[in-house]
Amino acid sequence: MxxxxxxxxxxxxxxxxxxxxxxxxxxxxxxxxxxxxxxxxxxxxxxxxxxxxxxxxxxxxxxxxxxxxxxxxxxxxxxxxxxxxxxxxxxxxxxxxxxxxxxxxxxxxxxxxxxxxxxxxxxxxxxxxxxxxxxxxxxxxxxxxxxxxxxxxxxxxxxxxxxxxxxxxxxxxxxxxxxxxxxxxxxxxxxxxxxxxxxxxxxxxxxxxxxxxxxxxxxxxxxxxxxxxxxxxxxxxxxxxxxxxxxxxxxxxxxxxxxWEGEDYLGLGPSATSTIGGRRWTNPASQKAWDVRTREGSLGQDVEELTPQTRVLELLMLRLRTTRGLRVKAYREMTGRDFVRDHQRLVQALHENGLIRIRNGYLRLTRSGMLVSNSILSNLFARTREVLRHGLAPGARPDAVPSAGVGSGSLGEALLAENSAAQTSPVPQPGQGEGQGPVENVMAPAGVLGHKRKPARKEPEIRAVQWPRA
Incomplete structure (x- = not known):
């Protein structure tokens, strides 16, 4: 935690x-x-x-x-x-x-x-x-x-x-x-x-x-x-x-x-957000109201139960912020669906425009892709909502905590492995050393997590990309 x-x-x-x-x-x-x-x-x-x-x-x-x-x-x-x-x-x-x-x-x-x-x-x-x-x-x-x-x-x-x-x-x-x-x-x-x-x-x-x-x-x-x-x-x-x-x-x-890896977090103090066990709540953004709630013992009562769709969207948003990127098997574990099959036209357009790289079962944004990450995520979210509109596939585990290993077996992962042959550099892996240091208090990105965030730039459009329709 x-x-x-x-x-x-x-x-x-x-x-x-x-x-x-x-x-x-x-x-x-x-x-x-x-x-x-x-x-x-x-x-x-x-x-x-x-x-x-x-x-x-x-x-x-x-x-x-x-x-x-x-x-x-x-x-x-x-x-x-x-x-x-x-x-x-x-x-x-x-x-x-x-x-x-x-x-x-x-x-x-x-x-x-x-x-x-x-x-x-x-x-x-x-x-x-x-x-x-x-x-x-x-x-x-x-x-x-x-x-x-x-x-x-x-x-x-x-x-x-x-x-x-x-x-x-x-x-x-x-x-x-x-x-x-x-x-x-x-x-x-x-x-x-x-x-x-x-x-x-x-x-x-x-x-x-x-x-x-x-x-x-x-x-x-x-x-x-x-x-x-x-x-x-x-x-x-x-x-x-x-x-x-x-x-x-x-x-x-x-x-x-x-x-970014979806771990549970406890937020203390006025306006702080917590997410534990698929439940999310936010303290009042007022010291007085926070004090009253605390003294009443009524903290964490206005709880949001995270839906399977919200969990999937957060997986995409948080993992694609990092240069390690999204492990497509994690998407399959949570939805029972194949990521590349669900988003094939969008993935192809992004890859052809040099906005993503695909290697060893991971999809990540290039530096150019980071410049337009809001636009990419907006299109990705729209398509994901569409494919999940009728529910998750049988065997899906929306509460799964994706592991770090790279598996194989899905069509999407086969496509990713095939495309990776054109890549010449490995995906950077976040280190696991001790005593590391936020964002810095990114802390988590705004919008989905509702946590404190640092100012982030307004992202320009790359007009050469023709976004596929969902």
Whole structure:
């Protein structure tokens, strides 16, 4: 099981942010904030609530996301980890990630204290190293704070560091973006999450663009940012293992990999989502309402039972985000149907346009395919809904947890094996090293999982593709 803990507090709300958060104001000491104290009390009650119901469950990863979790003092993080260990079973070398803003890590002792509290992975929200971009985004730190934070984290002994970056920003050029990547790589992070900007409705940044005060880069430039940025990172030893995520070998984020592989996860805190045993629920996106629900013992009552169709669609969406891709046998196990037979015309069109690669029973998006992943998934979902409209085939197991092995036997897999002869490079495999590091708090993609997500780019269409009709 994965555990996500949403810490809603931040010093100021960034101009692009649409997540649930509670700005405390710059210079406010979180320790003296009644809202923070109430949050911690309620979080402990929520932990006890789920400890009674899920007690002893093994926990592979813990992720403190926000908001700005590094506003919480290290001693509070230590207490949360102690409670987690009391109610659940933290596996040896469990990955424990803390999201942090650079300015909140001033003073090397603070990083050391987080490490002593049980954190073994830091995710630093740099976003940009350009002062103008930081002001435009409403970030509360300066570029020098980012460089200093990364240095302090290493000096304190943190062996697993991620940095979050954003591209496709208003006024940003391809040259600026590539220079940002070069500067960040000099900091030697173990993991880099690079998100294209999505303008969330109603945010100040979206309004500025809508009213013409700011201009997004041309679509062609955004495409180049993604393609050349990914190539640059791979040239310097970062494996491109998910659409927005790059890691040195052995440092892939285990928490996010768990999401993408369909593992159960427990979400704690206001607005956090949980999915356990095919049941999904979301906490109220209000600290007060979350507190009331917790005190009443009524958490997790508004439950969504995941339908077989939803399970299949999530399998497609989550697996195709990764460079490992979709194992077609998993589709057959869940539906009793053959993937390539169901989607033959679409698969052929995507393959001919260089948007997918097929090898050894796996179908994955190429880098060009990642650029239009929303369009690909939209067409794939439409066809999948059509073929599943009359139900699953006999023998289907929609609740099956697909294994990692590659089997054979279906016509679709035979076609995939046949097509793979034209491929010259193997499908990259996510590593299984210890102490890896989210998205970074991708955490899971929005829309289907309803979990916190980072801004993702608006994807351009490739007009050369003639989408087959369902």
């Amino acid at each position: 994965l555990v996500y803990i949403h810490v809603p507090f931040c010093s100021t709300r960034c101009r692009y942010c649409a997540f649930y958060s509670s700005p405390l104001g710059r210079g406010v000491d979180p320790v003296s904030s009644p809202a923070v104290r109430d949050y911690v009390d309620t979080l402990f009650m929520e932990l006890a609530h789920w400890g009674d119901r899920l007690g002893g469950s093994p926990v592979q990863t813990v992720f403190f996301g926000g908001g700005t979790p590094s506003l919480l003092p290290p001693r509070v993080i230590a207490l949360v980890m102690e409670r987690l260990g009391r109610y659940f079973t933290l596996v040896p070398k469990a990955e424990v990630t803390l999201e942090a803003n650079p300015e909140s890590l001033r003073g090397g002792h603070r990083v050391a204290q987080y490490l002593e509290a049980g954190v073994n992975r830091l995710s630093i929200g740099i976003q940009s190293l350009d002062e103008g971009m930081l002001r435009m985004l409403g970030r509360p730190h300066k570029a020098q704070d980012s460089l200093h934070a990364a240095f302090l984290a290493r000096e304190a002994g943190c062996a697993n560091i991620n940095v979050d970056l954003m591209w496709g920003l208003p006024g940003q050029s391809v040259r600026q973006w590539l220079q940002t990547l070069k500067d960040v790589m000099r900091m030697s992070p173990d993991h880099i999450s690079a998100y294209g900007l999505t303008l969330e409705p109603g945010t100040p940044l979206e309004l500025d663009v809508e009213e013409g005060h700011l201009m997004l880069p041309p679509e062609r430039d955004q495409n180049i940012m993604f393609m050349e940025g990914a190539a640059l990172l791979e040239q310097h030893g970062y494996l491109h293992y998910e659409i927005s995520n790059f890691a040195r070998m052995g440092f892939q984020c285990r928490h996010n990999l768990g999401y």
